[in-house]
Amino acid sequence: MVFFFLPxxxxxxxxxxxxxxxxxxxxxxxxxxxKSSSFISxxxxxxxxxxxxxxxxxxSFTISSLATPHLENKKHQLLTSIQDTQRxxxxxxxxxxxxxxxxxxVEGYNMGEPISLAKLDGTWRLQxxxxxxxxxxxxxxxxxxxxxxxxxxxxxxxxxxxxxxxIRNVVQWxxxxxxxxxxxxxxxxxxxFTVVSMRNIYLKFQEITVRDIxxxxxxxxxxxxxxxxxxxxxxQILQFLRGLKVEIPVRNPERESVGGLYYxxxxxxxxxxxxxxxxxxxxxxxxxxxxx
Numbered sequence: 598m599v600f601f602f603l604p605x606x607x608x609x610x611x612x613x614x615x616x617x618x619x620x621x622x623x624x625x626x627x628x629x630x631x632k633s634s635s636f637i638s639x640x641x642x643x644x645x646x647x648x649x650x651x652x653x654x655x656x657s658f659t660i661s662s663l664a665t666p667h668l669e670n671k672k673h674q675l676l677t678s679i680q681d682t683q684r685x686x687x688x689x690x691x692x693x694x695x696x697x698x699x700x701x702x703v704e705g706y707n708m709g710e711p712i713s714l715a716k717l718d719g720t721w722r723l724q725x726x727x728x729x730x731x732x733x734x735x736x737x738x739x740x741x742x743x744x745x746x747x748x749x750x751x752x753x754x755x756x757x758x759x760x761x762x763x764i765r766n767v768v769q770w771x772x773x774x775x776x777x778x779x780x781x782x783x784x785x786x787x788x789x790f791t792v793v794s795m796r797n798i799y800l801k802f803q804e805i806t807v808r809d810i811x812x813x814x815x816x817x818x819x820x821x822x823x824x825x826x827x828x829x830x831x832x833q834i835l836q837f838l839r840g841l842k843v844e845i846p847v848r849n850p851e852r853e854s855v856g857g858l859y860y861x862x863x864x865x866x867x868x869x870x871x872x873x874x875x876x877x878x879x880x881x882x883x884x885x886x887x888x889x
Contacts, residue, residue: 678695720884728878774815785806785808802856867884
């Protein structure tokens with residue numbers, strides 16, 4: 598408050614000068630007035646800028662607050678539309694049209710924003726897809742009595758990275774009576790990825806791995822019956838099967854890694870939407886706990 602009264606105090610200073618008509622006194626007075634005017638101008642400009650910034654922040658916060666419930670409603674509609682489709686295996690043309698519409702409604706909320714690798718990092722569980730290769734696995738599990746498909750995940754490892762990382766497609770599967778139900782073994786398809794635009798990443802597949810073999814109690818009993826003492830050989834067989842790990846490099850005839858473009862159309866803390874570029878299908882994932 599005291600700064601607003603400075604010009605008036607300085608303007609009355611000539612009454613205290615012994616020689617008010619002195620050029621030196623007038624020059625000194627003018628200097629004080631000029632400096633005070635400059636300070637007032639700076640103070641007013643700073644105040645106006647601060648106020649404008651606060652108004653902009655408050656306006657942005659208000660818009661964000663209003664948009665959040667609407668966005669959550671759209672996400673709920675999307676997740677509701679994919680229920681009872683068995684991850685996309687059983688859908689009618691009408692359902693697929695409704696799912697696509699619900700997907701586009703969610704995608705529009707952070708369209709144009711660059712992908713956040715820090716937010717992308719982690720494990721995502723598949724809820725729905727139209728990708729032919731994944732639907733082939735699901736169809737095989739639904740048709741063949743000796744094959745089961747459990748949960749399917751995408752695991753991104755890119756925390757602390759600026760331009761890429763590693764993606765692992767994880768499929769838990771089983772063979773009834775030989776392996777444990779649903780999670781008897783894990784199929785892992787690993788790829789390196791590079792960010793090529795704001796929301797496109799390029800995948801370069803490296804290898805396919807079969808690991809985490811969990812043999813069933815029936816098979817264990819067949820290999821080493823409980824009524825007989827387990828010999829060194831039978832124990833070695835059980836240990837070998839449990840630790841079995843098969844790795845197959847992914848290469849084309851020219852011995853180069855196979856690649857593909859993947860468009861991450863929406864990402865927040867709990868939902869990831871993606872599209873395989875070139876008609877490879879759409880994907881809906883939700884955040885999951887870490888696998889390992």
